[in-house]
Amino acid sequence: MRSDLEMIDEWVQPNIRVLDLACGPGELLHHLIQNKQVKGYGLEIGPDDLNTCIEKGIPVLEQNIDEGLQNFDDQSFDLVLMTHALQQFRRPDLLIDEMLRIGKECIITFPNFGHWRSRLHLALKGRMPVSDFLPYNWYDTPNIHFFTFQDFERLCREKDIKILRWAAVDGQLKDHWWIRSMPNLFSETAIFHISR
């Protein structure tokens, strides 16, 4: 069993330029800077998360991603990351285009709404799922787009985006053979490594 961070770590080459969108307290970026000697920057707007990054010495820039990423040049990063945030932005499809414009490759993780428990919750209770992993009510959730593992795959196909590799993990961010066999049903978090 490997965690999502371990898997991403394996996919990242050392000494590259990394941009982490919505980096939060910078856990992944810190790990990559320490272990892969990447030149990394995080974007974040949460004051506490920003301060945590500054405390750890992780370069972090206060920038609202929904207002655009035009300040970053084409292909100016080797890798653009976004973990557990794509569902919170206004236009995920346009954001993915932007990420692939700025970065040669992207790694995106997101909560898979196709997980069997979400399906069961909606099917049996007739109400929007609230779980440990998506602990919000429909009216106060920052997650404004719900999509599944398959939805993301389909969007990549429509946009001619190459899926270099993918992984699927459970709520503890660990992978198992049964998740790998039916990711749309069993994964709580999907991880995609994509490029143009």
Place this chain on the structure above:
Amino acid sequence: MPDVIPADSVGIVTPQIAQFDTPLALSCGQTLSSYQLIYETYGTLNQSASNAILICHALSGDHHAAGYHAMSDTKPGWWDTAIGPGKAIDTDKFFVIALNNLGGCCGSTGPTSINPETGQRWEASFPIVTVEDWVESQARLADLLGIQTFAAIVGGSLGGMQVLEWSIRFPTRLKSAVIVASAPKLSTQNIAFNEVARQSIRRDPDFFDGNYIDNDSVPTNGLGLARMLGHITYLSDDAMGAKFGRQMRHDSYQYNYGIEFEVESYLRYQGEAFTKRFDANTYMLMTKALDYFDPASQTNGDLSAVLSRAQCEFLLVSFTTDWRFSPERSEEIVNALVKAGKQVSYAKIEAAEGHDAFLFPIPRYMAVLNTFLSRVANSLTTEVK
């Protein structure tokens, strides 16, 4: 007046004067054969002289950044909210140096000083100095104080421009750069504001082409007007509105040109108070230093190319309602640093105070500054071990 010195104050401080007799070649082509810089220090320099922080002041600042000169002082130094024991710029950890820049009017050589070659006051003949000249003179002060490398150099507004210049000119002499509410060069609008300020001084009949002291005169009207204009641009519309609104002096309109609205009274007071503490020639010179600063001009306008020389770590801070040095201007520096692959963090602080916010102890601003500098302090102790 402080009845007792607050526990988080650096206390009573005494300015010191450094005399320099090595000629300083200025950007304008002239040379200053000798000059003085007045400065204050707070905290203690450690054995390896690695814990020094230099504070660069803005347009109307001086060397008195923290503490009191006497128990009878009505106010502490201009950045007392940020400098002191346990404060964001912690004098328990750092040795802090604040100076009055060359061309100033608070004790460093400037237009009101005597020109040793003529025995007369410099006044209008004092050469125009630039940000580059200031940084050069600050480096000489650092040499004199035995500081090879600063732990940090910190400045807001025009002070931030000096910090930026330090990072380019002396890349190995600072570990970190803190640039607050600044810009890589002035916008056209900013140059225009400066020109109106200068013209209001120059057109004052009491200005005497800059030789007003010789003529026993002070261009108070012009300098006061320049300050009034400046003051408006340092505040946000919201901050002014919240402070004064349309609050009136009388119950009804007087239909004359006396003071009707409180904001008029405030501006007149600010303008007049300024003329009592500041020299008009220095004010004009400082605005020119702002106008001329443009480090990217060395690299055909490519800011990231000139910043590629920098080796320090950067913290940039801007304020949401600052329109004189808007967040976008700080972001120009941030973007250039990212492009050049430099270590940089950036915080855009929600603040109502406009450009003046950089002098206010806004909790999040102070927290960011403190967090950044604490890590700088920790990295110093790790190195010693």
